[in-house]
Amino acid sequence: MRIGVLGTGAMADALATHWVRAGHEVFVGGRDEGKARRLASRLGGGTGHGSLSAAAGAGDVVLAALPYGVGAQVVGDLRAQLDGKVLLDCSNPVGPGFRLLTDGGPSAARRLAESAPGVRVVKAFNLCHEDVWRMSPPVFDGQRLAVPVCGDDDTALALVRELVRDAGCEPLSGGGLDRAGLVEATAALFIGLWVGEAADVRAMAPPLAFATGPGGTPTDS
Amino acid sequence: MRIGVLGTGAMADALATHWVRAGHEVFVGGRDEGKARRLASRLGGGTGHGSLSAAAGAGDVVLAALPYGVGAQVVGDLRAQLDGKVLLDCSNPVGPGFRLLTDGGPSAARRLAESAPGVRVVKAFNLCHEDVWRMSPPVFDGQRLAVPVCGDDDTALALVRELVRDAGCEPLSGGGLDRAGLVEATAALFIGLWVGEAADVRAMAPPLAFATGPGGTPTDS
Numbered sequence: 001m002r003i004g005v006l007g008t009g010a011m012a013d014a015l016a017t018h019w020v021r022a023g024h025e026v027f028v029g030g031r032d033e034g035k036a037r038r039l040a041s042r043l044g045g046g047t048g049h050g051s052l053s054a055a056a057g058a059g060d061v062v063l064a065a066l067p068y069g070v071g072a073q074v075v076g077d078l079r080a081q082l083d084g085k086v087l088l089d090c091s092n093p094v095g096p097g098f099r100l101l102t103d104g105g106p107s108a109a110r111r112l113a114e115s116a117p118g119v120r121v122v123k124a125f126n127l128c129h130e131d132v133w134r135m136s137p138p139v140f141d142g143q144r145l146a147v148p149v150c151g152d153d154d155t156a157l158a159l160v161r162e163l164v165r166d167a168g169c170e171p172l173s174g175g176g177l178d179r180a181g182l183v184e185a186t187a188a189l190f191i192g193l194w195v196g197e198a199a200d201v202r203a204m205a206p207p208l209a210f211a212t213g214p215g216g217t218p219t220d221s
Numbered sequence: 222m223r224i225g226v227l228g229t230g231a232m233a234d235a236l237a238t239h240w241v242r243a244g245h246e247v248f249v250g251g252r253d254e255g256k257a258r259r260l261a262s263r264l265g266g267g268t269g270h271g272s273l274s275a276a277a278g279a280g281d282v283v284l285a286a287l288p289y290g291v292g293a294q295v296v297g298d299l300r301a302q303l304d305g306k307v308l309l310d311c312s313n314p315v316g317p318g319f320r321l322l323t324d325g326g327p328s329a330a331r332r333l334a335e336s337a338p339g340v341r342v343v344k345a346f347n348l349c350h351e352d353v354w355r356m357s358p359p360v361f362d363g364q365r366l367a368v369p370v371c372g373d374d375d376t377a378l379a380l381v382r383e384l385v386r387d388a389g390c391e392p393l394s395g396g397g398l399d400r401a402g403l404v405e406a407t408a409a410l411f412i413g414l415w416v417g418e419a420a421d422v423r424a425m426a427p428p429l430a431f432a433t434g435p436g437g438t439p440t441d442s
Binding site (some may be wrong): 023028066098099100103105112127128129130131132134135137140141142144145146147148171172173174175178179181182186188189192193194196197198199200201202203204205206207208210211212213214 | 225234259288310315319320321324325348349351353356359361362364365366367368369390391393395396398399400402403404406407409410413414415416418419420421422423424425427428429431433434435
């Protein structure tokens with residue numbers, strides 16, 4: 001598929017690397033077009049580069065690899081180019097003290113959707129550090145990293161699930177875009193525990209076979 | 222320590238069983254005092270029983286094992302008996318469709334704190350099914366279940382960390398009570414994935430050693 005990338009940072013680099021390798025046609029756009037050129041060159045595979053606006057126009061799916069603080073403004077400015085497209089939001093609205101910056105208001109994903117009402121926003125790829133997304137594939141204890149995907153449009157969700165698989169991961173149905181805020185809150189909790197406490201967040205949950213206790217199954221409850 | 226238990230349901234039963242076994246003095250209170258008597262009898266160890274008000278008065282730490290929908294009202298009614306005490310909130314404000322019922326407003330823990338301003342509220346024990354808390358101990362792959370604990374008062378946090386250990390688990394510093402909403406949102410995500418998708422939520426996060434990618438450590442980021 002044709003993928004536009006808004007941004008030239010670590011998440012743009014990590015995810016686009018997988019997608020170029022999987023054979024997708026990628027176009028990187030940056031406010032700093034020199035950075036976009038250098039990232040495109042590093043990605044290889046005929047990756048295009050140019051302005052943010054050009055990247056928004058070039059993709060059927062557009063990755064918003066933008067800091068939370070500027071995402072809604074950038075997407076709002078590009079709403080004409082993005083109209084009808086799938087916008088993939090991987091941002092984390094997490095600030096100093098691992099605080100959830102959206103607390104009490106709409107999620108980061110919802111803010112993007114409100115900035116560009118004709119766009120089909122999907123949330124994914126926000127639960128791990130950029131270097132985890134660079135792993136090829138991210139597999140732990142023989143199990144592929146699972147990626148919850150939230151959105152309201154079935155076609156958009158199917159495209160993003162394919163992109164999750166192309167990154168070597170396993171997509172999970174995270175529910176509608178109204179659940180993106182839960183995944184963002186979970187990221188704020190995880191990041192606080194990883195970075196602030198050096199704690200293993202996996203240890204907070206039982207394995208699936210024990211999710212409702214010994215011998216239980218999740219459908220029991 | 223002296224522990225009052227508000228409620229006679231599965232969470233009251235699961236957690237109080239650990240605490241009686243650990244030698245604490247437990248008093249179970251219920252709106253239905255017959256249910257409180259039966260639970261106290263099952264728990265053994267000289268467990269007391271009586272009204273909700275009597276349980277609030279009997280504990281230095283009081284477990285609010287109440288449905289989200291009634292918690293704030295019950296705690297508000299008991300605020301005189303609870304004044305100065307530690308109130309442990311294990312509730313999950315999760316409704317039909319695994320929806321977070323507090324979305325856009327204060328967390329369940331914060332609502333309890335607002336209902337009884339003289340009470341030191343601590344959030345813990347909300348991330349797993351009641352049957353997981355019944356396990357003795359809850360250990361998976363050789364690792365004790367980790368329990369994030371959120372609160373603002375150091376003495377209260379120390380008491381609850383001890384109660385987490387007495388349940389066979391490992392306490393984690395989850396941060397202040399302002400982070401209780403993150404743990405509640407994470408529960409809504411986890412429950413939706415477990416029950417709705419039969420998905421292993423542990424697979425969404427890398428192990429600690431990989432939290433910032435291969436060879437990274439969490440303090441790198």
